[in-house]
Amino acid sequence: xxxxxxxxxxxxxxxxxxxxxxxxxxxxxxxxxxxxxxxxxxxxxxxxxxxxxxxxxxxxxxxxxxxxxxxxxxxxxxxxxxxxxxxxxxxxxxxxxxxxxxxxxxxxxxxxxxxx
Amino acid sequence: xxxxxxxxxxxxxxxxxxxxxxxxxxxxxxxxxxxxxxxxxxxxxxxxxxxxxxxxxxxxxxxxxxxxxxxxxxxxxxxxxxxxxxxxxxxxxxxxxxxxxxxxxxxxxxxxxxxxxxxxxxxxxxxxxxxxxxxxxxxxxxxxxxxxxxxxxxxx
Numbered sequence: 089x090x091x092x093x094x095x096x097x098x099x100x101x102x103x104x105x106x107x108x109x110x111x112x113x114x115x116x117x118x119x120x121x122x123x124x125x126x127x128x129x130x131x132x133x134x135x136x137x138x139x140x141x142x143x144x145x146x147x148x149x150x151x152x153x154x155x156x157x158x159x160x161x162x163x164x165x166x167x168x169x170x171x172x173x174x175x176x177x178x179x180x181x182x183x184x185x186x187x188x189x190x191x192x193x194x195x196x197x198x199x200x201x202x203x204x
Numbered sequence: 205x206x207x208x209x210x211x212x213x214x215x216x217x218x219x220x221x222x223x224x225x226x227x228x229x230x231x232x233x234x235x236x237x238x239x240x241x242x243x244x245x246x247x248x249x250x251x252x253x254x255x256x257x258x259x260x261x262x263x264x265x266x267x268x269x270x271x272x273x274x275x276x277x278x279x280x281x282x283x284x285x286x287x288x289x290x291x292x293x294x295x296x297x298x299x300x301x302x303x304x305x306x307x308x309x310x311x312x313x314x315x316x317x318x319x320x321x322x323x324x325x326x327x328x329x330x331x332x333x334x335x336x337x338x339x340x341x342x343x344x345x346x347x348x349x350x351x352x353x354x355x356x357x358x359x360x
Contacts, residue, residue: 117315
């Protein structure tokens with residue numbers, strides 16, 4: 089992975105409770121760069137998160153809300169957070185349930201801007 | 205309704221699940237030589253035979269490229285077009301190597317198809333019965349077996 093992407097992902101994974109971060113090609117659902125703890129299935133998360141964003145885009149478009157910018161999916165054992173950047177890029181974080189969502193969101197937005 | 209048809213019944217369920225989960229429009233499971241084991245979405249035998257022959261040709265070509273690079277066989281090849289993409293992936297089973305050709309549209313993605321292809325290859329490996337003892341191939345049986353396979357693949 090290039091040092092540039094590594095640096096961007098490090099700012100996200102430094103947040104307490106974040107188990108991994110990824111830069112994903114949104115149209116393809118493929119991982120561009122990742123920094124993940126062991127046990128996180130990066131390829132699966134990337135593919136399914138990009139699919140989720142595409143479906144969410146249909147829902148937000150139908151409701152007149154425009155393109156989705158931030159997605160927060162809270163599970164019983166963790167959370168998935170994603171921010172869409174320009175250039176068809178998605179920044180994804182996998183976190184523990186107790187993570188500071190606001191802080192992760194801020195870092196994801198910063199990361200998306202840095203990638204753009 | 206589009207159906208999944210297989211020469212060997214044990215492969216029908218894994219292929220149907222793969223097509224459903226990956227959002228593939230067409231799918232073909234075959235041997236690297238192009239012998240079709242199962243298909244989904246094709247309506248004409250001629251299309252199946254053409255797709256199988258072309259897929260087998262690509263597998264053979266990329267296999268030779270892998271040899272030139274001193275690499276083991278490539279497992280997955282992905283081509284993305286404007287409206288459709290194809291995934292061509294190979295995996296080993298107790299009955300030898302198998303190749304899957306999947307065609308998908310914009311409602312799916314290379315990542316999704318690849319993800320579920322990995323699960324599909326595991327499902328096929330798990331469901332695959334032990335290899336049969338090799339039989340002598342007789343010219344008289346060839347046409348009958350070919351017709352039986354085509355009949356199974358299209359329920360004619």
